[in-house]
Amino acid sequence: MPPAPSRTAVEPDEGPSGPVPSGDGPTGQEDVIRPGTVVPTSLEALVERITAATGEAPEVRGEVDGTTTGATLRAGEVRRGDLFAALPGARAHGADFADQALGRGAAAVLTDPAGATRPAVGTVPVLVHPRPREALGPASSRIYGDPSSHLALLGVTGTSGKTTTVYLLEAALAAAGATTGLIGTVETRMRGRRVPSAFTTPEAPDLQALLAAMVEQDVTHAAMEVSSHALAQDRVGGTAYAVGAFTNLSAEHLDFHPTMEDYFAAKARLFDGRAQRHVVCVDDAWGRHLAGMVEATTVSTTGEADWTVADLVAHPDGTQSFHVHGPDGLEVPVELALPGAFNVANALVALACGHAVGLDPVRLAGGLATVAVPGRMQRVDAGQPFLAIVDYAHKPAAVEALLTTLRDEVSGRVLTVLGCGGDRDREKRPVMGALAAQLSDLVWITDDNPRTEDPAAIRAAMLDGAHRAEGARAIVAEEGDRRAAIRAAVAAARAGDVVVVAGKGHELGQKVGAEVVPFSDVDELMTAIREDPA
Numbered sequence: 001m002p003p004a005p006s007r008t009a010v011e012p013d014e015g016p017s018g019p020v021p022s023g024d025g026p027t028g029q030e031d032v033i034r035p036g037t038v039v040p041t042s043l044e045a046l047v048e049r050i051t052a053a054t055g056e057a058p059e060v061r062g063e064v065d066g067t068t069t070g071a072t073l074r075a076g077e078v079r080r081g082d083l084f085a086a087l088p089g090a091r092a093h094g095a096d097f098a099d100q101a102l103g104r105g106a107a108a109v110l111t112d113p114a115g116a117t118r119p120a121v122g123t124v125p126v127l128v129h130p131r132p133r134e135a136l137g138p139a140s141s142r143i144y145g146d147p148s149s150h151l152a153l154l155g156v157t158g159t160s161g162k163t164t165t166v167y168l169l170e171a172a173l174a175a176a177g178a179t180t181g182l183i184g185t186v187e188t189r190m191r192g193r194r195v196p197s198a199f200t201t202p203e204a205p206d207l208q209a210l211l212a213a214m215v216e217q218d219v220t221h222a223a224m225e226v227s228s229h230a231l232a233q234d235r236v237g238g239t240a241y242a243v244g245a246f247t248n249l250s251a252e253h254l255d256f257h258p259t260m261e262d263y264f265a266a267k268a269r270l271f272d273g274r275a276q277r278h279v280v281c282v283d284d285a286w287g288r289h290l291a292g293m294v295e296a297t298t299v300s301t302t303g304e305a306d307w308t309v310a311d312l313v314a315h316p317d318g319t320q321s322f323h324v325h326g327p328d329g330l331e332v333p334v335e336l337a338l339p340g341a342f343n344v345a346n347a348l349v350a351l352a353c354g355h356a357v358g359l360d361p362v363r364l365a366g367g368l369a370t371v372a373v374p375g376r377m378q379r380v381d382a383g384q385p386f387l388a389i390v391d392y393a394h395k396p397a398a399v400e401a402l403l404t405t406l407r408d409e410v411s412g413r414v415l416t417v418l419g420c421g422g423d424r425d426r427e428k429r430p431v432m433g434a435l436a437a438q439l440s441d442l443v444w445i446t447d448d449n450p451r452t453e454d455p456a457a458i459r460a461a462m463l464d465g466a467h468r469a470e471g472a473r474a475i476v477a478e479e480g481d482r483r484a485a486i487r488a489a490v491a492a493a494r495a496g497d498v499v500v501v502a503g504k505g506h507e508l509g510q511k512v513g514a515e516v517v518p519f520s521d522v523d524e525l526m527t528a529i530r531e532d533p534a
């Protein structure tokens with residue numbers, strides 16, 4: 001029998017314009033991860049769960065004696081018996097697609113009062129809730145048998161380092177004897193299988209389906225990234241965490257969050273009681289603020305905390321050795337295959353998370369020595385006499401951390417290829433341009449994913465920042481064609497330099513308008529080096 005179509009494998013990233021997975025897998029090889037088994041759930045049980053979780057009973061229109069056998073918020077993916085969550089959005093109202101959902105056999109609709117007025121909606125039972133996104137998480141969890149209560153789920157939030165930390169955590173947990181799962185920007189992994197992700201944190205029904213699949217696969221511990229979008233949009237409602245962890249906070253997504261305080265408040269929702277334990281990196285002021293608000297185990301690479309680092313040695317091959325000092329006099333030697341102080345912080349968070357669920361720190365640390373994270377500080381090596389790196393830095397703090405680390409690592413020059421994505425935070429563009437100009441010797445400002453924006457205007461904003469930057473040292477060139485920019489950087493590289501291609505990391509496509517053009521920074525860099533090894 002062919003495998004059932006997996007609704008977790010493909011999701012629309014850019015909404016109505018079509019499916020555009022944003023987190024293509026690192027290798028291109030895709031497996032099928034079937035959604036976990038649903039527990040047929042009566043509408044009465046859903047009403048009860050939603051009421052308990054949100055403090056507000058949904059108004060039921062129509063018969064309440066139906067049963068749901070699944071849930072989705074995408075009308076085009078409804079299967080017979082599903083609860084269709086018709087959600088209000090920035091671009092559409094899900095209720096506008098109710099005809100399609102009901103035509104595909106939706107058993108009931110969850111929507112808001114505005115959605116309930118759409119004529120098509122009223123032909124099946126309707127649960128009307130003022131905050132249907134808040135209701136959808138608990139409902140989905142109920143439909144999938146509350147999977148997060150059957151494994152230890154460790155959630156990592158923060159502006160930077162989530163993906164890296166969950167990979168480190170996955171490896172550490174496995175080394176300490178756990179059977180692991182992972183959900184994040186790049187992919188979902190369980191039991192040696194992987195599917196590329198469309199979101200960093202899946203929508204609630206997809207998340208619960210994945211967690212249920214993990215439970216069925218006897219996964220004991222799962223590490224997942226929890227984005228601020230997910231927290232703000234209640235994608236993780238109804239999900240119980242054994243541990244919630246915070247890496248750091250810096251300017252990003254200010255198109256979605258009106259202020260830094262609002263952005264922090266979204267991240268802080270992971271620490272509102274849904275996690276049994278908390279791990280907080282207090283290297284930045286936001287982390288210290290959070291640690292003052294909630295009971296937390298703290299980690300720091302620079303100051304006092306429950307978990308700290310000593311005897312750090314950064315090796316020329318990009319690996320690092322250090323000792324971790326933990327609670328109760330714990331001292332653990334660590335070998336880390338990733339460079340940079342920021343990755344030491346990520347490793348500390350991972351170790352403290354594993355320890356928080358009762359695993360042995362020495363065994364946990366044993367898992368860190370070989371972890372490579374797709375598109376994060378990824379070395380591209382074709383025997384060339386200079387270092388070549390692909391990295392996912394696409395926000396100011398990441399660009400700063402990346403270029404500062406590389407500057408320390410090489411004796412030669414820093415050659416940077418960088419762009420900014422379209423339809424995303426515009427404020428970060430001049431800042432990223434300025435940082436590149438300040439911390440590099442040569443910079444090529446190029447295109448990232450322009451999406452629906454004019455790429456020349458995005459480059460202009462970055463160039464403006466680069467030209468105004470105080471103390472800028474770099475020669476800055478504009479080359480919109482990313483392939484040409486990578487080739488130009490490789491052609492300019494001399495022995496001892498580093499060429500860094502930043503912003504797209506593991507991504508396998510470039511989003512231009514509604515199209516996705518196949519593009520891999522790793523492949524392009526490798527090809528350019530092979531053709532011109534210096």
Ligand SMILES: CC(=O)N[C@H]1[C@@H](OP(=O)(O)OP(=O)(O)OC[C@H]2O[C@@H](n3ccc(=O)[nH]c3=O)[C@H](O)[C@@H]2O)O[C@H](CO)[C@@H](O)[C@@H]1O[C@H](C)C(=O)N[C@@H](C)C(=O)N[C@H](CCC(=O)O)C(=O)O
Nearest residue numbers: 013015073074075087089090091092094199200201227229
């Ligand atoms: C800002 C944001 O996250 N928006 C997400 C949100 O959009 P929205 O609520 O405005 O919904 P909408 O597109 O107006 O559609 C309304 C409703 O109609 C439904 N619909 C819509 C069209 C259709 O044909 N059929 C259909 O049923 C949709 O499923 C939705 O429920 O819900 C939609 C449905 O799931 C998502 O596609 C959309 O993701 C957008 C495209 C996106 O790019 N999100 C990114 C920024 C994101 O979520 N990123 C974070 C983290 C980033 C990071 O880590 O840096 C992530 O977790 O991935």
Ligand SMILES: Nc1ncnc2c1ncn2[C@@H]1O[C@H](COP(=O)(O)OP(=O)(O)OP(=O)(O)O)[C@@H](O)[C@H]1O
Nearest residue numbers: 159160161162163164185342391392393398401402
């Ligand atoms: N702890 C950290 N502090 C600052 N910068 C970091 C840290 N960890 C990683 N980075 C930088 O940020 C980039 C993104 O890292 P990573 O993918 O691990 O973070 P993320 O939080 O998952 O990001 P995203 O939200 O974009 O998925 C890396 O490629 C690196 O340049």
Ligand SMILES: N[C@H](CCC[C@H](N)C(=O)O)C(=O)O
Nearest residue numbers: 394420421424448449503504
């Ligand atoms: N999860 C991030 C990815 C950004 C990746 C970068 N390459 C871009 O397109 O801006 C976002 O949706 O903002």
Ligand SMILES: [Mg+2]
Nearest residue numbers: 162163185200
């Ligand atoms: Mg990520």
